[in-house]
Amino acid sequence: MASAKIKFTTPVLTVSYPNYNSPDTDGQYADGKFKGKCSGPLTDPxxxxxxxxxxxxxxxxxxxxxxxxMPLTALKDDNDELTGYVQINAKSKFAPAIVDARGKPVNPAKVKIGTGSTIRVQGFFEAYQDGKGMSARLTGVQIVNLVEPNDQSSADFDAVEGGYSADDDDIGFDIGTSDDDAWFDVNSVSGSVDTSEDDGDGGELDI
Structure with a gap:
């Protein structure tokens, strides 16, 4: 008899379009879930x-x-040619636990995961629609090397006279804070991103 769920942990992969800190609620493909597209080369054993x-x-x-x-797909280029990379799409309606390379919990309100970060993902595979497919349910994310969202854009323009000037109240923004911490069990990764003990208290997240 087939198992209902099969646990998995990915190798270190590069993520794009991550929605691990908050669910995807914007854009044409928003589904209100926590998710990310994680890819890596098949040349990596x-x-x-x-x-x-x-x-x-x-x-x-x-x-x-x-x-x-299947949750794992082969990536193709603009000419519909295989690139040698595969991508896994793991998602959940519940917030995943997020930890650093040591396996220590981080506060998702303080540590933002951006495109280009390298991560490992945990979860479980399960069949759906009476065996017509298999999904990857996301439960945890381990940050190996962090690229924060603000690192992906920059501006160094000269001033333009006579143009739009923002009011003082409109300059900058508040990302907010949260007391919610997350935890899950994962082996640590050496030589990678590290966070302070203040980023989490080890409380278990019910997922």
Whole structure:
């Protein structure tokens, strides 16, 4: 009998369009879920091994059939040619636990994960729609190397006379604060992003 859920931990991957600090509620493809697109090259033995793990999970869940929807996809370029990279889309309606490279919890209100960050993702695979596909349910994120959202844009313009001038109250913004911390069990990664003990108290998040 097939297992209902199969746990997984990805190798270190690069994330794009991350929505781990808050759910995706903006844009055409917003679904109100916590998610991110994590990719890596098949030339990395750990990524290749993870691909094999996904295929094995599909067999165990009874969904390893041509045409079935899988959470791991092969990426193609603009000419529809394979790039040698694969991408996993893990998502959940519940906030994932977020930890640093040591496995220590971080406060999602203080540490923002941006595109280009390298991370590991935990969760579980499960079949859906009576075996017509397999999904990856997100439960935890480990930050290996952090790229904050504000690092992805910059401005160094000269002043333009006679143009728009913002009021003092409109300059800058408040990202807000939260007392919510998150935790999950993961092996630490050496030589990577580290956060202070103040970023979390080790309280378990009910997910």
């Amino acid at each position: 750990k990524v290749a091994a993870f691909k094999a793990q996904v295929l094995e999970a599909a067999k165990e869940l009874g969904v390893a059939k041509k045409g079935n929807t």
